[in-house]
Amino acid sequence: MTTPFAMTARHESWPLGQPFTISRGSKTHADVVVVTLERDGMTGQGECVPYPRYNETVPQVLEALAAFDASMLSFAAIAAAPLPHAARNALDCALWDWTCKRENMPAWQLAGLDPPAPLTTAYTISLGDPDEMARAAAAAKRPLLKLKLGKPGDERRLHAIRAAVPDTRLIVDANEGWSADVLPAMLRACRETGVELVEQPLPAGADDALAGLARDCLICADESAHGLESLPDLAGKYDAINIKLDKTGGLTPALALAREAKAQGLTIMVGCMVATSLAMAPAMLIGQMARVVDLDGPLLLRKDREPGIRFEGSTMLPPPRALWG
Numbered sequence: 001m002t003t004p005f006a007m008t009a010r011h012e013s014w015p016l017g018q019p020f021t022i023s024r025g026s027k028t029h030a031d032v033v034v035v036t037l038e039r040d041g042m043t044g045q046g047e048c049v050p051y052p053r054y055n056e057t058v059p060q061v062l063e064a065l066a067a068f069d070a071s072m073l074s075f076a077a078i079a080a081a082p083l084p085h086a087a088r089n090a091l092d093c094a095l096w097d098w099t100c101k102r103e104n105m106p107a108w109q110l111a112g113l114d115p116p117a118p119l120t121t122a123y124t125i126s127l128g129d130p131d132e133m134a135r136a137a138a139a140a141k142r143p144l145l146k147l148k149l150g151k152p153g154d155e156r157r158l159h160a161i162r163a164a165v166p167d168t169r170l171i172v173d174a175n176e177g178w179s180a181d182v183l184p185a186m187l188r189a190c191r192e193t194g195v196e197l198v199e200q201p202l203p204a205g206a207d208d209a210l211a212g213l214a215r216d217c218l219i220c221a222d223e224s225a226h227g228l229e230s231l232p233d234l235a236g237k238y239d240a241i242n243i244k245l246d247k248t249g250g251l252t253p254a255l256a257l258a259r260e261a262k263a264q265g266l267t268i269m270v271g272c273m274v275a276t277s278l279a280m281a282p283a284m285l286i287g288q289m290a291r292v293v294d295l296d297g298p299l300l301l302r303k304d305r306e307p308g309i310r311f312e313g314s315t316m317l318p319p320p321r322a323l324w325g
Contacts, residue, residue, distance in 0.1 A: 008036045010034050117318075123140055123148045149174050237268055244269065279297060281319035309323070
């Protein structure tokens with residue numbers, strides 16, 4: 001008879017090094033939910049970030065997990081469970097971690113991938129006034145910066161930042177903060193400042209203006225992209241897709257989405273919510289297939305969990321198996 005899983009879920013709050021601001025507001029802590037699965041003397045863990053933009057909160061996820069019967073858990077059962085996507089992510093990643101221990105096999109091998117290579121992650125500059133963001137960009141001394149935009153004055157922000165870091169690669173995240181009428185001017189400013197990629201310039205569900213629009217940089221779907229079901233609506237609008245495990249509902253569907261999106265000619269970006277290395281470790285497997293990596297969550301914390309992913313500047317080394325996978 002198969003031994004049932006024992007599952008626990010807990011809320012953790014991790015202070016940030018400084019306030020993190022986007023077009024929708026600011027935060028000072030990373031609030032995560034950690035799921036632990038135990039069976040046959042082995043333990044697996046997964047971490048998620050419930051995100052209010054997707055109508056998911058920490059209390060809601062904890063309540064849903066408390067009501068969920070995880071005793072006979074499987075990857076298929078997680079995919080079919082009527083749970084918030086963040087909850088499914090934590091469960092799925094915990095089951096991956098447990099399975100790696102049971103099989104004594106690293107996650108990359110179970111996923112059918114090549115051994116992981118170090119990745120260069122973007123480093124996020126929070127939304128602020130132009131001079132403030134320019135100072136932060138210069139102080140960061142990073143090869144790739146992600147600029148949070150989406151408020152009036154974005155053109156001035158872009159030009160001030162480019163003047164401060166003339167040789168740094170730049171990507172932009174508008175977080176649905178632009179409108180169709182300002183889009184041409186903003187894409188022109190992106191061209192003038194050498195921006196390589198713009199994430200979610202228009203609100204999800206109101207992005208038809210992107211269809212057939214001339215652009216000099218990649219336009220990447222974030223809030224408009226969740227799982228495989230999202231792909232048909234991206235055609236003709238987006239050049240890239242930002243895959244986040246909290247949106248897909250775990251590593252298992254994220255791998256399927258990455259492979260299918262790539263087959264359809266979309267550039268892969270891997271992203272994250274602000275979280276610890278436990279959330280970044282499974283996402284690094286998607287990073288092996290991505291052109292753009294944005295997994296800087298631990299760099300934004302005052303202190304990461306131990307053991308964590310080792311960073312050398314913006315270079316992420318493969319996660320230790322004592323952490324995950």
